[in-house]
Amino acid sequence: MIAEYQIRVLPQTAASEGAIKEYVAREQGLDVRTINHVRVLKRSIDARQRTIYVNLKVRAYVNEVPTDDEYVVTTYGDVSQSQPVIVVGAGPGGLFAALRLIELGAKPIVLERGKNVHDRKRDLALIAKTQSVDPESNYCFGEGGAGAYSDGKLYTRSKKRGPTEKILNVFCQHGASTAILADAHPHIGTDRLPRVIENMRNTILSSGGEVHFQTRMTRLIVHGQAVVGVEAVSPSGERTFMGPVILATGHSARDVYRYLAEAKIEIEPKALAMGVRLEHPSMLIDQLQYHRREGRGKYLPAAEYSYVTQVDGRGVYSFCMCPGGFVIPAATGREQIVVNGMSPSNRGTRWSNSGMVVEIRPEDVDGEVDDASSPLKMMHFQEQLERATWQQGNMRQTAPAQRMADFVNGRLSYDLPPSSYAPGLLSSPLHFWLPQMIAHRLQQGFRKFGQMSHGFLTNEAVVIATETRTSSPVRILRHHETLQHVRLAGLFPCGEGAGYAGGIVSAGVDGERCAESAYSYLMDLAG
Numbered sequence: 050m051i052a053e054y055q056i057r058v059l060p061q062t063a064a065s066e067g068a069i070k071e072y073v074a075r076e077q078g079l080d081v082r083t084i085n086h087v088r089v090l091k092r093s094i095d096a097r098q099r100t101i102y103v104n105l106k107v108r109a110y111v112n113e114v115p116t117d118d119e120y121v122v123t124t125y126g127d128v129s130q131s132q133p134v135i136v137v138g139a140g141p142g143g144l145f146a147a148l149r150l151i152e153l154g155a156k157p158i159v160l161e162r163g164k165n166v167h168d169r170k171r172d173l174a175l176i177a178k179t180q181s182v183d184p185e186s187n188y189c190f191g192e193g194g195a196g197a198y199s200d201g202k203l204y205t206r207s208k209k210r211g212p213t214e215k216i217l218n219v220f221c222q223h224g225a226s227t228a229i230l231a232d233a234h235p236h237i238g239t240d241r242l243p244r245v246i247e248n249m250r251n252t253i254l255s256s257g258g259e260v261h262f263q264t265r266m267t268r269l270i271v272h273g274q275a276v277v278g279v280e281a282v283s284p285s286g287e288r289t290f291m292g293p294v295i296l297a298t299g300h301s302a303r304d305v306y307r308y309l310a311e312a313k314i315e316i317e318p319k320a321l322a323m324g325v326r327l328e329h330p331s332m333l334i335d336q337l338q339y340h341r342r343e344g345r346g347k348y349l350p351a352a353e354y355s356y357v358t359q360v361d362g363r364g365v366y367s368f369c370m371c372p373g374g375f376v377i378p379a380a381t382g383r384e385q386i387v388v389n390g391m392s393p394s395n396r397g398t399r400w401s402n403s404g405m406v407v408e409i410r411p412e413d414v415d416g417e418v419d420d421a422s423s424p425l426k427m428m429h430f431q432e433q434l435e436r437a438t439w440q441q442g443n444m445r446q447t448a449p450a451q452r453m454a455d456f457v458n459g460r461l462s463y464d465l466p467p468s469s470y471a472p473g474l475l476s477s478p479l480h481f482w483l484p485q486m487i488a489h490r491l492q493q494g495f496r497k498f499g500q501m502s503h504g505f506l507t508n509e510a511v512v513i514a515t516e517t518r519t520s521s522p523v524r525i526l527r528h529h530e531t532l533q534h535v536r537l538a539g540l541f542p543c544g545e546g547a548g549y550a551g552g553i554v555s556a557g558v559d560g561e562r563c564a565e566s567a568y569s570y571l572m573d574l575a576g
Contacts, residue, residue, distance in 0.1 A: 050111040052077075053090065055104070060348035063092070063103035073109050086110045088119065093233035094349070096339050101349065120221035120230060121214075123152060129257025131156040132575070133292040134567050135279055137266045139163075140194020142297035142544025144246070145557035147253050148219065149564035155571060157258040158290055160281055162265035162302075163191030165250075166243040173198055176378050177471035180445040185263065188379040188389060189301040189518065192262065193246040195545075196553045198377070198391060202369065203235040203554050216557040223248035226394075234353060238394025261288075268308060269294060269540065276539040293570055295563050297543040297556075300521040301381045303428060305546075309525065310425055315535055318427045319524040319548045322368060323434065324406035324491055325479070326376050326388045326513040327453065328468055331401040333509060334372065337502050351396040354403070354505075356498045363413075363486075365494030368404035368519055372396050375469040376513055378446045386438040386448055388470070388513050400469045404516040407490045417484065427522035434484065438515045441477050449477030453510035456480050457492045466511055479514055524548030532566040541567050 054073055062068040066087055074081035091106035128151050136143045136150075139161035147157035162185055163169055169191035172183045189195045196202075203217060217235065221227050224245045229235035237245060250260055263284055270278040270289070278291035298305045309316050331351055335344030338352035345351060351372035358365050369389070373396030379389035390402045414430040415421040423429065441449040448470055452462040459480045468474050480488050491512075499506025525542035526535045527549075534540040542549070543563040544556040 051108060051113055052111065053106060053108050055106050057095075057102050057104055060101060060103055060346075063105060064348045069105070069107060070109075073107065079111060083112050084109050085113060086115050088115065089231045091233070092231045096352070099340055101339060119227045121218045122222055123148070123219060125151045125252055125256045126154070127257050128154060128156040131257070132571050133158050133290075134564070134571065135160065135290050135292045135294045136297060137279065137294060138194065138297035138299055138302075138544075138546065139192045139250075139260065140297060140299045140544065140546075140556065141196055141553045142299075142546070142550065142556040142560040142563075143194075143295070144249050144253075144560070145216065145219070146295045146297060146543060146560035146564040146567075147258060148249065149561040150568060151253065151256045151258060153564065153568040155564075155568050157253060158292065159253065159258065159260045160264045160266055160279070160290065161192055161260065161262050163187075163262065165262050166192040166197055166246050170198070170243065176446060180447070180472060182378070182380045182382060182385070182446070184382045185265070187381050188377055189299060189381045192250065193243065194299050195301065195379070195389075195518070197242055197246055198239055202552070203229055203237065204233075204552075213554050213558060215561070216554050219249075219557075220245060223252065236392065236394070236396075238396075239391045240393045264288065266298075266305070269312070269314075269537075271537065274536060274538060276534075276537050293539040293541065293567050295541045295543050295560070295567055296525070296547060297560060297563070298546040300545045301518055302546055303381075303432075306425060306428055306523050310423070314537065315526040316424045316523045317526065318411040318424055319521060320408065320410045321427060321522055322364070322366075322406035322408050322519045323431070323515065323517045324404060324487055326390060326402050326516050327405045327510055328376055328400050328402040328470075328513060329505075329507075329510040331373050331399055333504065333507070334401040337504050351401060354502070356494075356501065358494050358497045360407075360490040360493040363410075363490060364408040365490050366406065368406050368516070370401070370403040372401045373398045374400065374402055375471075376400075376402050378448070378470070378472050379518060380435065380446070384439050384444070385432075385435040386442050386446060386515065387435055387517055388448055388515065389518065398469060399467075402469070404519065405491060405494070405512075406516055406519055407487045407494075409486070413486060424523060431517045431522055434515055435517055437482065441482060441514070442475055446472040447475045448472065448513050449479060450474040450511050450513045451477060451479045452508040453495065453512050454506060454508040456512045457495050457506065462508075466509060468511055468513070470513060474511065474513065477514070479512055483514065520551055521546055521548045531570075532563050533570070539570060
């Protein structure tokens, strides 16, 4: 017999397969010796009360041996002689587009401006040592995109773009833990995700696709009203690649946005969120979220939080929360400071951090940028804030920072608490020089969050400037049904960089949809 049960157990029970077997046997009146295996299908923590429970959906194999796979396997055939589709960018949107093209029978040619995931890691380590950023190999550019070394969180609230289970199953097929299929907030971990990404690349190559690193697209090749290829530059010189184009460049490819604007390819400014990284001691967050002095203890994971409120007509909320993680330098060029967060798979560091951001709409920046009519005005506002942060950080990657309660009360912090941010922090009056539409709303938002969770608003926490790359500052216009650009056939703007996704999973889903549309376009051309 194979049966599924919904159970509610203490954390120490949920941590052991043997304990789960005993619980199911007791509740269902079974002999525990007949339960050969239990598989956890869904897992979530209920910490609303003093006694913490774990909600589980389990599949019990009673007098049965499991013969089904823990995940759904996708078959990838040989496409070496098939029609090509150019995929610009090897982030989640591009990688999942490439894999879906192989499923359908097209040959993906992936162009990635940065380095492969392992060579890229060495450049990231140099940021803290040299206080400089390689503009082609950093936390945003390179194989795996912005998610590869900034956490690998797979949770998404958005279901409208399509089912997310396929994305998680493909990750498992390429080496991710099957726990991501069960967890309410799945997470691979910065230490494990690079290997998964490398396996995905190997699948593309072994199926006859191509992957070209350090190959940056410079322009689209347009014949009439159709995109037929791209020109790119690599260490070996200029290169031309022919085929329909899936444009999956990520949210920080500002040279691409400038090119699109200059080429009169329709784009529009898009609302996004900007603010700061807020870092607490992880023990404090564990104590607050689990409502107990010992914090997470032995059986619970590092605690997460989510806060949202409205201040002066704009949303203020936590974003990309990293329990037991690090704050990282995520700039992509000179004269920028950008901060982000990541966590290893065990979420075991002394700190927990989150983006704390304010909703910014295009009309909000009209008095802040020189050309309020430009489709790039949100990008220009991002650039201004990142440059101002760099200047406040002594023109290095040293990030300006302020204790949380001092920021809220408009006081200078004379010293700062220990931080995970490797390039170092510099005490700075963020409340004074941040744009007031951001600083004021953050101050009010922090007060409200402190009322929701007493102890959250504290000088043990540090506010680190600035978090600006929450999403793309533009949207590349495309048809709702075909996903092609509104005026250019053969161009499929994709994922987060095109303004149609907000994280690894949603970018992966959008990548698959763009691949399907590109394949249909190829079939129509063939006729």
